[in-house]
Amino acid sequence: MFDLEKAIADWRKTLISNPSLEPGFIAEIESHLRDRIDGFIARGRTPEQAFGESIKVLGESGIIGSEFHKVYTSRRGSRPSWQAPRFVPGLAWNYFRTATRAIRRNKSFSTINIAGLGLGMLCFLLIMAWVRNELSFDHFHVNRKDLYMILSQAPEGRSWSTTTYALPPVLDAEYPEVTDFARVWPWHVSLVKNGNIRFQEDAITLTDPGFFRMFTFPFVRGNPETALQERNSLVLTEDAARRYFGAENPVGKTLFLAEPGLDFQVTAVVKNVPQNSSLRFDMVTRVEWLGEDRLARWGEFVAYAYVRLRPGVAVEDFNKKISGIFQEHINQTYPVKPFLQPFSESYLYRDGRPGNIRRVVLFSSIAVLILLMACVNFLNLSTIQSAQRTREVGLRKSIGAGRGQIIRQFLGESLSTSFLAMALAVGAAPLLLPSFNRLAGTNLVLFGPNIGGLIFLLVLAALVVGLAAGSYPAFYLSSLKLVQLVRHRFTPAAGGGAFRKILIIIQFSTSVALILCAIIIARQLRFLRAFDLGFNRDQIVTVYCNPQLLSRFDSFKEQLRGHPGVLQVTRAAQRPLDVGQTIGVDWDGNPDPQPARIGYTMIDVDFFETFEMPIVRGRSLSAAFPQDETESCIVNEAAARMFGGGDPIGRMLYWSQGAIDPNLRNVRIVGVVKDFYDRSLREGIRPFMFRKYVPWLQFAFIKVDKNRISEVLPAVREAFEKFSPEYIFSYEFLDDAFNRQYRNETQQGRLFNVFSLLAIVIAALGLFGLAGFTAQKRTKEISIRKVLGASVSELVVLLAKEYLVWIAVANAAAWTVAFFFLRQWLNQFAESVELDPLVFPLASLAMLVVVLSVAGFQTVRAARANPADALRVD
């Protein structure tokens, strides 16, 4: 049954909740409503209908309320008196003071919190500076979108970065899509003289005139169009120009290059090559100095070459078009085809495969992970800290603070903190950059061009972290009722506990995985350095064999051999570590119609003796056999196997084509040397051949008695200067050159160590906070257990059990990720350490120690507290 009085009473209640309606107003409106209802009833409505319609006519209480409010305020749209102002300037100081008080109360905790976030941001900033530098390689060329590198691809899919010298001019002449080309030989070495000023230059690039038209290295003097017009034109970098000409203008002056033994005219000066350029040079001249016959060759894949395509040409179509060009010019069954790779990708995807890009992805992920970990910690620790401020919130509310005010207070506070951390990171980064550069072996600048993106990311991170960290006190605490807030010992609800645990597990997995990687990478690097390559590279001094020395080498060798500290002297075309060339070799009984490709280098007598490479069959090369000059060769075991069964000694081989005299194409095997690694351990053992061919022998190797190094070096210098007085003496130990091959890995290893250490520190911080939080939440439980007779050690076990479960989960994840990553990483080496299963528990153990010492501290503290303190209040 409809009760009119009750309905009116209910309606009245809705009006009371509106702060602008005073009781007197409500009474008036109620009397109005009753009049209306009476009116409707008089017109024949039931009381229920009358009430309903009257309510509808009267409209929402809010509208009446706001209209009433307008009557009693002088300004339109002003704030109603019952709402707190948006901002009370007088409170700003108070906010600042309470915030600093909260920080001071937990000095160490707050320091850890802010420093942790700052540390994470710092790591992010430094790693991203490195990543950006890697990504910026070769991007400064204006036409980079139209520039391509010519790569070669074998039928089995393997691709590499060189092509033949004959190809690029043909592409340029026969294909309208190609507008320019440049072949690049970056390793020309020569003594360079300007009067008495002499330097041994080892970064002379030989190239085509198109080089400076395509690659926009900024010119200081001269212009790109005419710089390489003449065969003896020479372009210098600013540093090289200063070496020979000081402050003078070098353009138009001449420099003498001992190789080829002519004067060159300086036509232009370019700015020093930026460090993010993959093309590097000190001087540039024409590629024709390599020899016209060499440039005409189709079968020798040693040239780096680049072309510029007309804008808008689809490179895939063009690749299809040129795919048969070697078959046209060499023979129908020739297996290799060329293809173009965008030049701007050639650094990150060397040889057409993901190379440096892997490091970039790896380290970006680490940067993001570290930043994420730091943010999560900041969030956790801030939440815990602000949970102690419930009474402050209660007090503020009780004296009239609105919810919005409290939200703004806490968000403002956490935003200021996170931006403070960011400022610390940005301030510290330039100070730490030199150390970082040393560590990473780089020369980075922090705030290069286009820094906007990075700053944006950091500000975004600070913003997100600040908002997230402040959201707990801001939104949760401010939503609580006054009584909940001021009640003693309010502990925040366990909400979000699972989420927080997952975050901690991720941190842990990351740390354990990083520790694992650091251990294995360090082991592999140690292994590589100690690995027996099949030749002994210790105590071998390498000297560049200039033309003067080359012609008088026998006397040079004789003088050195007379020194008691010199054990052996020999020479070769390359250092045994970085032999790049291959040659097509055919033999009677070759099952393949194509000649097999085989690595080769030219050597002199005493080579195998110097490097202690055992001859397993036949004999070594010797001056006693005149045929060693023309047709003898030594192959390795892998090559002997390739040539098939039977005694390899005496077998005839035929070079399919090659740089040397056509009369020297028939070779006979006179000895077999034990297998060895001719390149870095990333490549395996391959069939290999040695011949004696004096004109190409650029490097002299001197095996030195370990105990007499200090007396031998001056003797070598003396001999060098005696037999090549024009040249400048310099030497290198072969070990150093060897170690340089693993520079990338060494740097990667060092960065890994540092960042895994930081990750562990950050994870430990997070755990420290979380353990404290858990212990605090369970204070009463612990106290009651203690009162009932539990011992401290039992309580510690009880609390620690929780962490142990997390660690188990984290380890499972970390082991899986690390296992797959490391297996892939180790796979790139022909020889690698075993993925020792013991390392996995070892890494976890290390983490466990950290966890127990950090969590244990909090746990023991909680367990040892006096239960009376915790229980007194209830």
Next chain:
Amino acid sequence: MSKTLIAATAKPMVLSLLLKGESYGYRILMEVTELSGGTIDWSEALLYPVLHRMEKDGLIRARWRMTEENRMRKYYFLTDAGRRELEVEKQHWLRIHGAFVKLWNPAEPVEG
């Protein structure tokens, strides 16, 4: 009729209605509807704030009184200030009215 016009007429209308003697919100509302033949439709959200505003400005005054149905009701009546205000308002409205009449009556052409 536009909201602004209704709002502008509210004060003189209330003053004029109260000239006949004291009245209360609901009756004022009914009388306005009746007078205009239903074309002027005031809402409670318009009327009561206007009444309160005028009371605050001292144009009218109110007192609570027991009615025959044994209910309390708030009656409004004019003050002297209200009467004076009504005179001023009346002058304004008549002047406006006169202007419109001249404008719309073709027999009396507008000067100029």
